[in-house]
Amino acid sequence: MAAISLRGLRKSYDGGPEVVKGLDLEIADGEFMVFVGPSGCGKSTLLRMIAGLEEISAGELLIGGALANRLAPAERGVAMVFQSYALYPHMTVRENMGFALKMARVPERDIRIAVDRVADILQIARHLESKPRALSGGERQRVAIGRAIVRQPKVFLFDEPLSNLDASLRVQTRIELARLHKELGTTMVYVTHDQVEAMTLGDRVAVFNGGYMEQVGAPLALYSRPRTRFVAGFIGALRMNFLPLREISEGAAVVSERCRIPLPPAAGAPGGAVLGVRPEHLNIVAPEQGCPARVNLIEQLGDAQIVHATLCDSPHTVAIKLHGGQRLPLEPEQLIGFVPEPDRVFLFDRAGRVLAPH
Numbered sequence: 001m002a003a004i005s006l007r008g009l010r011k012s013y014d015g016g017p018e019v020v021k022g023l024d025l026e027i028a029d030g031e032f033m034v035f036v037g038p039s040g041c042g043k044s045t046l047l048r049m050i051a052g053l054e055e056i057s058a059g060e061l062l063i064g065g066a067l068a069n070r071l072a073p074a075e076r077g078v079a080m081v082f083q084s085y086a087l088y089p090h091m092t093v094r095e096n097m098g099f100a101l102k103m104a105r106v107p108e109r110d111i112r113i114a115v116d117r118v119a120d121i122l123q124i125a126r127h128l129e130s131k132p133r134a135l136s137g138g139e140r141q142r143v144a145i146g147r148a149i150v151r152q153p154k155v156f157l158f159d160e161p162l163s164n165l166d167a168s169l170r171v172q173t174r175i176e177l178a179r180l181h182k183e184l185g186t187t188m189v190y191v192t193h194d195q196v197e198a199m200t201l202g203d204r205v206a207v208f209n210g211g212y213m214e215q216v217g218a219p220l221a222l223y224s225r226p227r228t229r230f231v232a233g234f235i236g237a238l239r240m241n242f243l244p245l246r247e248i249s250e251g252a253a254v255v256s257e258r259c260r261i262p263l264p265p266a267a268g269a270p271g272g273a274v275l276g277v278r279p280e281h282l283n284i285v286a287p288e289q290g291c292p293a294r295v296n297l298i299e300q301l302g303d304a305q306i307v308h309a310t311l312c313d314s315p316h317t318v319a320i321k322l323h324g325g326q327r328l329p330l331e332p333e334q335l336i337g338f339v340p341e342p343d344r345v346f347l348f349d350r351a352g353r354v355l356a357p358h
Contacts (some may be wrong), residue, residue, distance in 0.1 A: 010059050
């Protein structure tokens with residue numbers, strides 16, 4: 001196991017624009033760290049820099065306290081699991097899992113013991129003599145993970161390993177990865193664009209945007225205390241509602257003539273401020289008791305009801321998530337009102353920085 005230190009890390013290609021822009025991050029020994037963000041934000045490039053598959057343009061990378069900038073990938077003590085599995089089709093599962101040990105001239109008996117042990121952990125022992133083509137996508141991914149485990153690396157690196165699986169397999173494999181981390185206790189760095197994966201797997205989550213790290217913290221801290229509008233909009237099962245404000249007046253955020261949302265006593269905002277509130281923190285009331293809006297669409301999700309509506313006197317739209325007993329017999333074009341739960345409202349300035357709550 002090993003801690004990872006990223007100090008002023010930068011990456012550019014052939015003198016072009018930087019894709020990783022001066023990153024500082026400490027990943028603790030044994031931590032499960034998740035990098036999350038949209039496509040092109042730099043998270044996979046950063047993972048490949050840690051692995052040694054991309055050259056570091058500037059800054060320092062330390063693995064286990066040792067400078068790793070100039071070390072070859074095989075010398076860094078890391079193992080990487082790719083999105084595409086990257087299994088040898090002509091080899092059996094056993095041969096795939098033991099290949100790196102064979103190349104390292106580990107005795108055949110030791111390879112067999114190591115592969116058998118890992119196959120038991122991953123519940124793929126019955127497939128050891130099969131070829132990859134005979135396996136499902138989830139089983140192939142477990143073989144790829146097993147190939148990494150048998151090397152006993154200091155650090156595991158995962159590059160969107162579940163993106164090729166269907167929804168039910170992704171959930172099952174997430175559970176297996178969490179169990180595996182608990183059992184092995186090895187440092188893991190996991191890249192994904194799926195914030196549900198990030199929130200359910202990570203001890204901490206780093207949110208990336210445009211080559212910068214916007215915020216890093218425990219999953220629930222990112223959800224409840226985002227520092228920027230980007231993080232607030234990216235983290236959460238449903239995107240946060242954002243409503244531009246006309247002004248702050250008499251303790252309320254004025255969205256439109258008929259939509260005034262109460263604010264905490266200390267809240268204040270400069271011009272160009274935006275109000276944010278999550279769909280699950282909005283309640284439906286009579287039109288005259290809240291911000292009046294007209295229903296556009298109702299999504300019935302079994303355990304929840306998502307109501308999409310447009311404000312009556314502005315073009316802005318909101319999504320409202322109702323659970324269980326909150327569900328209402330609504331129809332498109334119906335007039336409703338909505339109000340946020342107390343102390344669940346965020347304010348962001350023109351630059352996207354959070355103003356309230358601090």
